[in-house]
Amino acid sequence: MGLDSGVTPETAKVLVVGAGGIGCELLKNLVDLDVIELSNLNRQFLFRRQHIGQAKAKVAAEAVKSMVPDANITPYWANIKDTTQFPFSFFRTFDVVLNALDNLDARRYVNNMCLSASVPLVESGTSGYLGQCSVILPCDSECFDCTPKEKPKTFPVCTIRTTPSSLVHCIVWAKEYLMTNLLGPPTEDALPEDEALLESLKRETEAFVAIRDMGHANSVLYSRKVFSKVFFDDITSLVSLTELWENRDPPTPLSIDFDSVEEFDMRQADDHQIWTLSSWIAVFRSSIEILCKRAFANNSFTEIYFDKDDEDVMSFVAAAANIRAHIFGIPLASHFSLKSMAGNIIPAIATTNAIVAGMIVLQALNILNREKARCVTAFLTYGVRRGTLFACERYLPPNQDCATCQVDRAIASLDPTKTTLGLFLDSITDAYNSIRGVNIAKRECTVLEGTRMLYDEDFADNAERLLSELDCGDSRFIRVDFWDANVPLLVVIDKSDKVQFSFTSERQNRKRKHMAEDIGKDTNDDLSKEVNDDIDEDITQPPTKMARLLIADEDVVVV
Ligand SMILES: [Zn+2]
Known part of the structure; x- marks a missing residue:
């Protein structure tokens, strides 16, 4: 599940992004983690706020603290995309992230951060009487971008x-x-x-x-x-x-x-x-x-x-x-x-938010209890199918055409004020060759930050410039397209004095191969087989988040 060993629901460090309709309901539920049962969910209705979308993170946290004084809650009233306050390293400190956001842009941003940080994410959303909640397990499940989304309907x-x-x-x-x-x-x-x-x-x-x-x-x-x-x-x-x-x-x-x-x-x-x-x-x-x-x-x-x-x-x-x-x-x-x-424009409904917040907590518990087989995508389908309020399906494997999760990912711990783009590229190529067992030539690649071209065969002057001079400081994502590699490498800068490169595990490749071999078979069978495999794996092997590579003085050491 990508969890560090020893993490339990009681000790988990949880990041809740968004303190609006769903977020407030969620905060109330979270501090009550150990007693939440399906039959309790109707209680959230009693706790719902008088008006939708009016609470502040601080007010919400104080309200919850007054109910449960022992809860350790740190509220932030800020933009989650502000990398000065919430750098990449911030996301890595959490065991699970719960999205309670109202806009597509922030959802996609958190999805991307969690994929690179290898932190499981519970994603949710409501629209009128309809609601949805799903788990995003890095490398294992669909990510937020695997299915195209409709345009957003609420605004800041x-x-x-x-x-x-x-x-x-x-x-x-x-x-x-x-x-x-x-x-x-x-x-x-x-x-x-x-x-x-x-x-x-x-x-x-x-x-x-x-x-x-x-x-x-x-x-x-x-x-x-x-x-x-x-x-x-x-x-x-x-x-x-x-x-x-x-x-x-x-x-x-x-x-x-x-x-x-x-x-x-x-x-x-x-x-x-x-x-x-x-x-x-x-x-x-x-x-x-x-x-x-x-x-x-x-x-x-x-x-x-x-x-x-x-x-x-x-x-x-x-x-x-x-x-x-x-x-x-x-x-x-x-x-x-x-x-x-x-x-x-569809209004937000407090009851829907309360139910979806309940779903989020159940999914978070499944993740923290390492019960992968119970992780589902849950839908609140009021009015869609007669007589059915909920629909659940097992989470799907990643969409192989997804541009967000079907890439190789790496974390570059370095000081962008002391590292040139050229040194960065040479080091990441060495590390990539070593961990993938390939022999890709240095500087035979195209490099982008967002849509901005940083390096190319005909655009090589930047190689001598420091990453910080190229506005590639802490928490920036740099995309390296090696000409001889099948998929792009997405590298996030994690500002650090100690130079180190970490790649997301080999698991992703193995999974891709596994799925390719199984094409044509019944997908449900495939999935349950995979899920069972993964459960065994989780029990027999302590979870290791990353295969780590240490680079010092141009020597490559695999730790
Ligand atoms: Zn995806």
């Missing part, structure tokens, strides 16, 4: 509130933020830690309270106030946060005489056409006046929720999203396409 709060870059971000803002603050129940947002940004966003939300009160008296004044607040005042204060705009274009506050914009009859217009900005402003003005009258009818306040089939609501959301898009330099869209985009 900061992107929505401060730096939208696509129309979908503007739709989410109009639908979830603007609608809720003007016409829905009061909410708290998950707010950023940056002090200036936090203050700015707090002021933004507080100002809605005053505007709401205005709605009782005068719908025209109300619509004018809302317009100038969200499209001029709030944008102006965002622009003043100069740090936000160092690497992107700032928005332009919309300065326009709201009352003088001509009326626009959208019922007479083609809703497949992209209307002008002033048409959208007219739609915004008329729809918000209607919604204001609806919400404040009979001297009381009636909440109005997003419903794509409610024409007033949909016109308001479409207009607000398009006006915001204009402000941020994003191309506008037709009412028709906006409606379909807005309707497709």
